[in-house]
Amino acid sequence: MNLKQLSELLGLSQTTVSRALNGYPEVNEATRERVLQAVKETGYRPNKAAQRLATGKAGSIGLVMPTAPGHQSDVHFGEFLAGLGEEAVRHDFHFVIMPSDPDDEVAALRRLAISGNVDALFIAYMRAHDPRLAMLKSLAMHYVVHGRSFGAEPDYPFLDIDNEGAFYDATRLLLQLGHTRFALMNGPMHLDFAIRRRNGVISALGERGLTLEEDCMSHALMTDEQGLLAMERFLQLPERPTAILCSSTVMALGAIRAVNQAGLRLGEDISLIAHDDVLPLLKPESFSVPLTTTRSSLRAAGVRIAQRLIGTVKQAGPFPDQELWKTELIVRASTGPAPQRP
Amino acid sequence: MNLKQLSELLGLSQTTVSRALNGYPEVNEATRERVLQAVKETGYRPNKAAQRLATGKAGSIGLVMPTAPGHQSDVHFGEFLAGLGEEAVRHDFHFVIMPSDPDDEVAALRRLAISGNVDALFIAYMRAHDPRLAMLKSLAMHYVVHGRSFGAEPDYPFLDIDNEGAFYDATRLLLQLGHTRFALMNGPMHLDFAIRRRNGVISALGERGLTLEEDCMSHALMTDEQGLLAMERFLQLPERPTAILCSSTVMALGAIRAVNQAGLRLGEDISLIAHDDVLPLLKPESFSVPLTTTRSSLRAAGVRIAQRLIGTVKQAGPFPDQELWKTELIVRASTGPAPQRP
């Protein structure tokens, strides 16, 4: 069933039917009713490809998903997508996901953009000096970046959380509790958020004349397993750190296991603060020792980015170009006063 | 840059250029070279919407993602998507993801199908007597179901793992170890895999004249938290079960915490077998007590389904319509002989 058939059925022109469907004012209310009725009866749906070709609008947001045989999928990705989707479904938008070899992301992004398949792009997993930014600017297509790119001029639309502030505050809390030996379990070093979090820690420590030694820093994928390994390494250091900052609750999971295995008590021998993206599968408050966290909902960020993206495409009012969300510092039982030196 | 411009630039007709690009034989090799060269220089990319309109092929796989403000995102979703993507990227296919209210999935699926945006559909989270099956059959569009629908005639294309067999085997193992008091921590009851897994357990127990009591069964979202709660409930039963079967390693995580908190030892007081989807963030072998699992890679299933879907669209040879994968039973330290009655 297409427009032509429908209009013949109704004895109207395609023009009128099209206008009736798209809410144009120059069509008689009675006629519109008749059209709507027919649509209901026939189950007619406009062909999106044709619509897109005619209007140039696709009703969709594009994003590139890095993937390859060895490439790890990411819990955070799904949660963020859920947020995007939550907003998209309200506007009848959908997503076009282009899978891409992680080494080929720039090209994949370009292909996606000029395919005519999408109205706007969403970019994540930002790196320092991210090469995608230059490409995006040359593209004349709406986009919003989740995160920022350390070292690049901040002249692009983004939504980010204040990673530096979050880890600065967390570090300060631990300092106030008397800790002096710190360690940081971070995400992959090339990622923007990891850099900023590290800076936050270093800057807070610096104010007290403390430094973060190389062997008290770990950069790895944010998995349970890596958390275990990193913590084991920390615990074997001659001057064992007592205050640990961790970039993810998933990673904290493994880290806590390492603490337990070493016969140490969380919140007493070792204080731990992790960043919490509010993943539904992992509630820091119900950990056996409830976890002190810096919190910011990944899903909420997804909703907001979808709002901005869709709003811009639909030209529904102006949106701020750059947003920096504060995180919450939520103190629970995994942080406590520094233990007395033995 | 569009076809017309490109062809004018080359002094050729659109036909010839189009054929040159699409590998038709009736074009001079020299001409083809010239065209390819020009494409490289100008960065021309065909407009997908136009291509789709002309050919009816979209080069994309559609799927519906249930999402709503309260709706939990699922770790497994991301991992599966990574598998799909891994294959899709090889064929220059992309995904169209339609977010949908969970109550509106059938309609969302239909919209997606007749939008002309996709060549094939992928369906997951199968339920017993799933209403989507009837709709799909009426649709004249390729699709593959991940899982099956309990109670429905198995006359649709699917890929599933042998859930019943997996849990049957796992239960047998525990029976051989002398266990007699069993409990099952399962996924949501309406989902097909949960039903089959339960049946597997019940059938193995039945062979020994044992039954699975109502209060030894839990049906919940497969999260860390729910695992904790369910296990706590089990441990408080007057006749405490010693053998636990669990539908997910994520859930097992919480369950194990509950065991530890109760001062019990995994693999001695309590034996636990969980189903492992091979999630990169959670390695059962590196749990503090390595976990005995039934294993089947979710990602591999994604790859295979993408193969079948894309292969069918491209009419690249016949594919089996229905595949049932066996799982592996991997025995590690979380299972041990039944403890002597106190």
Add this chain to the structure above:
DNA sequence: TTCGGTTGTCAAAGCGCTTTGAAATTTCTT
């Protein structure tokens, strides 16, 4: 030289929709 068979190229139709500009119809003024 002429004719059938390739080979390489092209003009034009069509995919299903939106939108422009004009025409037909109705309603309002005077």
Add this chain to the structure above:
DNA sequence: AAGAAATTTCAAAGCGCTTTGACAACCGAA
């Protein structure tokens, strides 16, 4: 009652591509 204005409808063009059917141009065979 006639003309102006507003309302409603339409035919046709165009979005960028693929594909059909036709047409030159060239080849070797008769």
